[in-house]
Amino acid sequence: MKGVFILCVLFYSFLMYEQTCDNILVTDFSPQNCVDKQTEDLSYYYWIDDTQNCLPACKEYSSAGPGRTNCPCPPAYACEDRCSGTVANSLITCTTNDDCPTRSKCVKMCVADIDTCMAYHANTDDFRYNKFTAQKFKPSCTVDGQWESKQCKGGVSGRCFCYDGKGNRLFGEANYLESKDMTCACSRQKADMLAAGRSYVAFHCDSMGNFEELQCDSGLCWCVEPKTGDLTSPVVPEKAMPKLPCYKISEVGTQYLRQCDSALYARTKILATLENHGVKYASLGSLLCDGDGAYGPYNISAGIAYCTWRDGSKIGTWQSDTSVDISTLNCNCARDYQMYQHLLSCEGTGNYKSLQSVIMSGSTVYYCMDTDGFAISDISETRIDNCTDYY
Structure with missing residues (x-):
């Protein structure tokens, strides 16, 4: 019966789409199906679009050596210039043949790409003994190698969090047993818009990273479906916000922006005005806001980053000097302590001790x-x- 189904799909694809495969969803086949095909003799498989048959499929892939010279690359791999011939040579980056050992050439090779979600699943020799071989958690990935918006840790007693496509944690979390309707659609869309160049996005997300029903941005307001962000009302000027069916004065008040994102928006406007007048390096300090407009995990004052709660107050004595790499600061341990009074060890910065x-x-x-x-x-x-x- 399954074979008949596949033949019918192929025949239909040929007649209706002339084998272009555009917008044809054939099965729920996913990259994980290919990961599961890994064998003990170290044969690896990756997901491909079979454009000839209009069906997804798994293709065997060599983990090292000459078999990796078939760029473009599958998910979890990047095309780089490496030396040919042996596994040892393939670890050498090069620009010309002179950079390689005798009888080895500088060629394009597919190497495991640590920036993709599928790198955690590919489990090639490059990753077997380092941090990309997860013992307790492996992320869910999209077909193109990005992280899924929602990732859960700790099983049924654990928690789910929102992430961007590269695996950076975003605003939004929930206990696993309460995460059924969690999509992280709002948090992901805000992150994507900021990554694309927007200096400020006013969307408000709820505690799970979904959309709040009322949304405003760039002087306009509208109502949305929380899990998807789809429009459920006309788009109106912000002055007409109280006329929208999703507006509730007890929840929103008289203005859309909340305390933190109102201050952040003001700073953004000031910096834009200064830049228009030729001031390129003005600094008004650093302010982080959560996805719902509350204060973010830390605030920087006089060169010191203090872990903060959602009302802007400091949490304990956790702090760090901003001369250290601020990109590693998240204050997750300090914030979790504020909520759960846990007994785990925190760094002085407010991050969890590894x-x-x-x-x-x-x-x-x-x-x-x-x-x-x-x-x-x-x-x-x-x-x-x-x-x-x-x-």
Whole structure:
């Protein structure tokens, strides 16, 4: 019966679309189907669009050596200039043949790309013994190698979070058992618009990263379906916001912007005005807001980043000097402590300590933890030297 179905689909595709395959959804086949085909003899498979048959398929892929010279590359791989001949040579980057060992040439090769979601699943030799081989969690990926918006950790007793396409955590979370309607559509759309060059996006997301029913941006307002962001009303000028069916004065008040994103919007407008007058390097400090307009995880004042709660107040004494790489600061441990009063160890910055310890049966044991507070290694009776070996 399954074979008959596939033949019917192929015949229909040929007659109606002349084998172009545009907009044809044939099955629920996914990259994970190909990952699951991995064998003990290290045969790897990746997902492809079979444009001849208009069906998705798995293709076997060599993990190293000459078999990797078939750019363009599948998901989880990037095309780079490497030396040919052996596995050892393929680890050498090059620009000309002179950069390679004798009898080796500089060629285009597909190498595992650490910037894609599928790199965590591909599990090639390049990734087997480092942090991209997840022990406790592997992200859900889209067909093109991006991270799915919603990712869950810790099983049924865990939590789900929102992420952008490259795996950076966004605003929005929920306990796993309460995450059925969580899509992260609002958080992802805001992130995509900012990444595309917008200096400010006024969308308001709810605690799960979904859209709030009332949305305003660039002087216009409208109502949306929370899980998708689809329009459910006309688009009106912001002055007519109270006329919209989703407007509730008890929830919104008299203006759309909230305390933090109102201040952030004002700073954005001031910087734009200064730039129009030739001032290119003006600084008004740093202000982070959550996706719903509340204050973000930290605020910077006089060169010090302080972990902050949603009302803008400082959380404990967690802080860090901004001369250190600020891109690693998330204050997740400090914020989780504010909510749950957990007993886990935080860095002085407010991030989770990567190495955690606990006393069991009178002895101290150790395990590694990720930036969201979830274990990424098994418990060890000896101190773990390098938690970056785990994802």
